[in-house]
Amino acid sequence: MSDAETMADSPKKKGKWTRRAFIGAGVVAGGALVVGVAVRPGNPIDRLSPMLANGQDEQLLNAWVKVGADNVVTAVIPHVEMGQGVYTALAQMLADEMDADWATVRILEAPADKKYVSDSIGRDFLFPDLEVPEIFEPTVAGGILELAQAMGLQFTGGSFSVRATGQRAMRTAGAAAREMLIAAAASEWNVPATEITTENSMLSHAKSGKSEPFAKFATAAAEQSLPAKPKLKSPENYKLMGKPLARHDIPEKVDGSAVFGIDANVPGMKYAAVKAAPVVGATVASMDASAAKAMPGVLQILNMGDFVAVVADGYWQAQQALNTIDTQYSKTEGDDLNLDGLFARYDSYLNDAGDDGGDIETEEGDVADAFVRATTKVEAEYKVPFLAHATMEPMNCTAWVRDGKCDVWSGHQAPVNARQAAADAAGLDFEDVTYHNAYLGGGFGRRSEKDNIEMAVRIAKATGYPVKMIWSREEDTMQDHYRPSATSRFQGGLDADGKAVSWSNIHTHLFDPQEAPTVPYYNIANHKIRKVDVPTHLRFGPWRSVDHSQHGFFIESFVDEMAHAAGKDGYAFRRELLAGSDRHLKILDLAAKMSGWDQPLPEKHGRGIAFVPSFGSIIAQVAEVDMSGAKPKVKKIYVAADAGFVVNPDGFIAQMESAIVYGLTATLYGEISIKNGAVQQSNFHDYQMLRINEMPEVEVQIINGDHKRLGGGGEPGLPPLAPAVTNAIFAATGTRIRELPLSKHSFA
């Protein structure tokens, strides 16, 4: 093990927190070099090396790389893989800076440990644009670290992995490892470090003809002084970043060997099926399990208060027995609520807020005055429904509570949170819980909640033996944390030239991101945006693109209505609103050009455009629809995207395409409705997915607008989709869609 102080930004600023995280290095079993970007002062290599060396008990930190004696470079990834390709993109960033041989790079998911949550994520999540004078840096960064720990921010979501962890940690770790290896080789070969080149995990010195693998210098490299600020490559020197490399997880997902949370297999494990009270907040008043007791395979029947569980030898036995249990539930305030009543409640809160009530989110100029003076006034109200996540892998969790310890197996977007939830449910300390994360069969925000973890742990605690709890599809649909339904009202004013002069909006509740309802990129001199919170008993949760999923539709529908009122084309009107923002205009122009915006279309066909910057990326989409049949047929979606710099174009395009699948599913069919307080949908027959014959052709073009400030990929493709489609329907038919989904409307 090398000396353990190190971690300073530079000798002069020793021990000081800086915007760069701390670099640490050491040697682990077998002579492997480990270099990492730590999140706190002090070298944690000693403590971490056993975990990394034996490959077991994996927990996380920010970003680490291991160079093994076999010259294999292993990237330790502090994020979870839920189909978004993050393992590959982050490993690409690390391997590129290190000049590692991509063919032999391996990937290891970091372990769920509180000590190694990412301050960079915490910081970007909480204070994305915060600039801090250097003198305050120690306090701010240290404070953010504590907050990040408190929030369990070893978190995958918010389209943050590449732009935060990748950009700040993975690249730094790779560059630092490379510089240390070069220094070791320079010392051994007695040549200047500047004459040593690196490629494919090899170090070479051209003049002397010397060439050796990284591994040869692994031990010596750990003895080198740590680079204070490793030099990162500039884009013209990228070898792996920007390349559409094949995803690391393709083979195992094709041959079926990939292990998801639902695949957990623990010796002696039994199975649980569960049914929660249909109305959130209700409890089980009585339970008649007489038939279930006599059914094959049944081991236990549990009334857990808020849900009923049957434990059996097999999952199907448990589910069949559960289906025979007659359960009565307590009365709650939510029992009388129906969807219409909820929207009526939204209306009454919005009415009560009037012209000045509610919470102001942004305000500039004098909206009331500008609206009064406006030549043309436009008003509209929009509604969107609750949506379920419908992950392909239903919710599940396997737990074993015994001897003061607890083991939990699942696929979770925030493994540290999951571990804490398990500890709370088991009545144990965090340290007594081992959390085993696996691939997530879809996340979309659903797997950031802790309900499934708590339920499995409570069942396992009651039985004493390991239990795998699997939700039926019905349970998964009816017990989600739903994308909130919402109502949004707008008033817009246009002057005599058809120029937008006022923009007023009030909408129900705001979750995240805070800027989702705002339009700072549009030049409208007077604007005011407010929200009202409306209480309901339903559980809200983040859904792909979170609040941008509602507000993208609201904002871009209303912009289109204003364009129409101004007698202008939707593309031309948005060009005026974006005047002066070159990067935004480039994307809008590209989408229009790709679609042949000015070209004529057949009768009953229409094009619609929408523009939504979100999660650091700028996206414009044009939808082309055919309205000649009884149902809208979305034929093609053109996507123009500026995500700063796209690390893996193939992965990014796949994210745009999958956002369109997910968004179009919601636009055409997505609706969770409420009757007597309970969710009415239960399975895919009444909560439909997009079919393959309904999938439009998708064309994506990427502009790399700023390689220093990366945008996200997972979410930004979704918000423009719905308004692009509904604006296209308006263009084709003159019918303005102000309420989703489209299945509520008749086009015959």
Added chain:
Amino acid sequence: MTIARALPLLSLILLAACSADPVPGPTEQIIVREPGDAAVETAVATPEADPELALIAAGKAAFANCSACHAIVADAANGVGPTLYGMIGKPAGAVDGFAYSDALNASGIIWTAAELDAFIANPAAKIPGTTMVAGALAEPEQRRAVIAYIESLSAS
């Protein structure tokens, strides 16, 4: 975004983290039976103390390789394969209602541990024409354990 605007979100999350209620256990717990079959359950000795029981327990776990096709309870409905309950000491093809291959029916085998060992090591080699096309166990130790488990559930 400014700090002031970020703070409400933060405080919400922190509040949520601090308000952990004690999580309730079951209000009603009906234990129909404990896991494990009767043979293991009624034994006084624990698997740790008795190597025979340990072998049976290992065999029970390894039976997961077989259970997709074979049940091992009395009078179980036949699946892809016949139930294996009580098979040791019986002639091949003895389970009522299962459509055995002609080859197996004609084999004349009486199932002993040794015969079974040879069969599950490589079914098609032992009885060419058998319809058992999956589930061969290459590991001798695993076969020994599975056979011990099957023997423990045989009438003898």
